[in-house]
Amino acid sequence: MAKSTEQVVVKRHRKENDLQTVEKMTTSVTITIATKGDTALLHGSVQIPPEHDVDTVGDSSPLVVLSTVGKLGPKESMNRLRTENPQASSLHNIDEVTMLLQDKLVVTETLNRHRKEITPIHGYTPKANPAFHEQPALLDAGAASYVSPLLACKNVSGRVENFQAWTDERMPSLKMQKIGEGSFGEVYRATSGGETVIMKIIPLNARKGRGSRTFTSIEAAANEVQLLEKMQRIPGFVEFRGAGVLQGSMPSQLVTEWNDYKAQGRTVESRDPNKKNTYLENQLWLLIEMSDAGTNLNPGYYMPCDTPCYTPGDRYLSVHIIWDIFWQIVRALAKAEVYAEFEHRDLHLGNICVRNIRAICDKENLTLVPSAEATPISLDNTGVQVTIIDYSLARAITDEDRILSYDFMKNDSLLKGEGELQYDIYRYMAKAMGKKSCKEFVPKTNVLWLSYLILKLLEVTVELSEEAKFEESGRVTVTAKMKAIMEEVRDTTALSQRENWVLQSAGDILELGTLNKWISLAEIIDG
Numbered sequence: 001m002a003k004s005t006e007q008v009v010v011k012r013h014r015k016e017n018d019l020q021t022v023e024k025m026t027t028s029v030t031i032t033i034a035t036k037g038d039t040a041l042l043h044g045s046v047q048i049p050p051e052h053d054v055d056t057v058g059d060s061s062p063l064v065v066l067s068t069v070g071k072l073g074p075k076e077s078m079n080r081l082r083t084e085n086p087q088a089s090s091l092h093n094i095d096e097v098t099m100l101l102q103d104k105l106v107v108t109e110t111l112n113r114h115r116k117e118i119t120p121i122h123g124y125t126p127k128a129n130p131a132f133h134e135q136p137a138l139l140d141a142g143a144a145s146y147v148s149p150l151l152a153c154k155n156v157s158g159r160v161e162n163f164q165a166w167t168d169e170r171m172p173s174l175k176m177q178k179i180g181e182g183s184f185g186e187v188y189r190a191t192s193g194g195e196t197v198i199m200k201i202i203p204l205n206a207r208k209g210r211g212s213r214t215f216t217s218i219e220a221a222a223n224e225v226q227l228l229e230k231m232q233r234i235p236g237f238v239e240f241r242g243a244g245v246l247q248g249s250m251p252s253q254l255v256t257e258w259n260d261y262k263a264q265g266r267t268v269e270s271r272d273p274n275k276k277n278t279y280l281e282n283q284l285w286l287l288i289e290m291s292d293a294g295t296n297l298n299p300g301y302y303m304p305c306d307t308p309c310y311t312p313g314d315r316y317l318s319v320h321i322i323w324d325i326f327w328q329i330v331r332a333l334a335k336a337e338v339y340a341e342f343e344h345r346d347l348h349l350g351n352i353c354v355r356n357i358r359a360i361c362d363k364e365n366l367t368l369v370p371s372a373e374a375t376p377i378s379l380d381n382t383g384v385q386v387t388i389i390d391y392s393l394a395r396a397i398t399d400e401d402r403i404l405s406y407d408f409m410k411n412d413s414l415l416k417g418e419g420e421l422q423y424d425i426y427r428y429m430a431k432a433m434g435k436k437s438c439k440e441f442v443p444k445t446n447v448l449w450l451s452y453l454i455l456k457l458l459e460v461t462v463e464l465s466e467e468a469k470f471e472e473s474g475r476v477t478v479t480a481k482m483k484a485i486m487e488e489v490r491d492t493t494a495l496s497q498r499e500n501w502v503l504q505s506a507g508d509i510l511e512l513g514t515l516n517k518w519i520s521l522a523e524i525i526d527g
Helices: 018-023 074-084 130-134 141-151 163-170 218-231 252-263 319-340 421-433 444-459 478-492 495-500 506-515 521-526
Strands: 008-011 029-031 034-036 039-041 046-048 053-056 063-067 097-099 107-110 156-162 174-181 186-192 195-204 240-247 284-291 352-356 368-370 384-388 475-477
Touching: 141 156, 141 218, 141 240, 156 163, 163 240, 163 252, 174 252, 186 252, 195 218, 218 240, 218 284, 218 319, 319 352, 319 384, 319 444, 319 478, 319 506, 421 444, 421 495, 444 478, 444 495, 444 506, 475 478, 478 506, 506 521
Parallel strands: 156 240
Antiparallel strands: 029 046, 034 039, 053 063, 097 107, 174 186, 186 195, 195 284, 240 284, 352 384, 368 475
């Protein structure tokens, strides 16, 4: 592990009395840090010698400032941070940071979004529904103990509610439309009082008997909730608003939504709720509420170019849009690898959402630039915002260093699936794992999915116009250069050469982009 001689702001472990330990430090303190080239990453351990200046920042901040160069004291270090880096002006409010080291002191990414207190529109929290805790428990003692690991998760209601009663109470003001599904559950866009959120409803395994091995386990459901809670701190990951546990058959209103969804000709993988034995009468469900991240990338869903209708084989995304989508995903995954040793392991197009945060600008850029000269191109050319969703198969570590994972290598429906490239990716992941457990960190799985993503994006990319193809005296248009770079990344991560890849993580791809000056280092820090 490379050692840094720069001053850095680092993440402090969240342990009992940790703040007092740092303030009274007489020996050393362990901080999570590692370096990769000029970029410092958040994994591994370094012992800080006590002779260095170490201090806390703010009254209750979890940050520590380490001065190793120029013999600056902690306060001087902080002043320098704020002077040289405008984004550090509110440093005392930051919950956690990752680090970026250059020739001078730099503060990096704020991983805490400073979320305001959110009241889920499903009304689960005691604050949102004071009468909730007056309702009688629906479960017997054994069943209550069974779901307790899920109920104990942060931002999950501590009680279980009847599914039909819950729906009847909210449907007059809550409009729910099914927009997607997967093998693990169904997804709805819900609107209430002008606010729109996404609700994911997951059937859970029964405690014993019929249905005990059919759906999602309590452990897997708890893992997903904990991942949602943790990963939302990184821009590019969906914002988690809360969750609750329901019990009973699927309500008639949602059965109607299921039927309407199927009638639209959509591919249906979930179980038919019209059949009597599909779900138990006392079926358990997990309802997860998230912010609306837009529309998924499956062909025909996100159509920014005002295409009247989608026909398989259509090319409808501009080079500028696929550039923004790809590099925003790479940036988010690279930070997630550092922050939580995160692997998504299921990053197909349905698990990437895009929304327009301003009027889309995807016209070709005909400005001529030297084809061989490195000129960073922005990650925000078009006004699209990309969000990663659905962590059902994901692997990560918690703040308490507990590993959360799903053993996808035991799922035959994934490993034996046919007809789509994503099933090949599951098999490639299993091979990349080798004899390792699914609990181990193998970030090459992220590269496999990024290879899949760039292939899928280029398949639907609009061909360049003749004007965009224009070349003169070693100069090409910005749009043509962007496409050439995307094709180079595609070739570098060719799945046929996966055994020989040099790139072994999303961080490696991000580093490739910065070293070649395809993308701006500043946008990695700020984005």
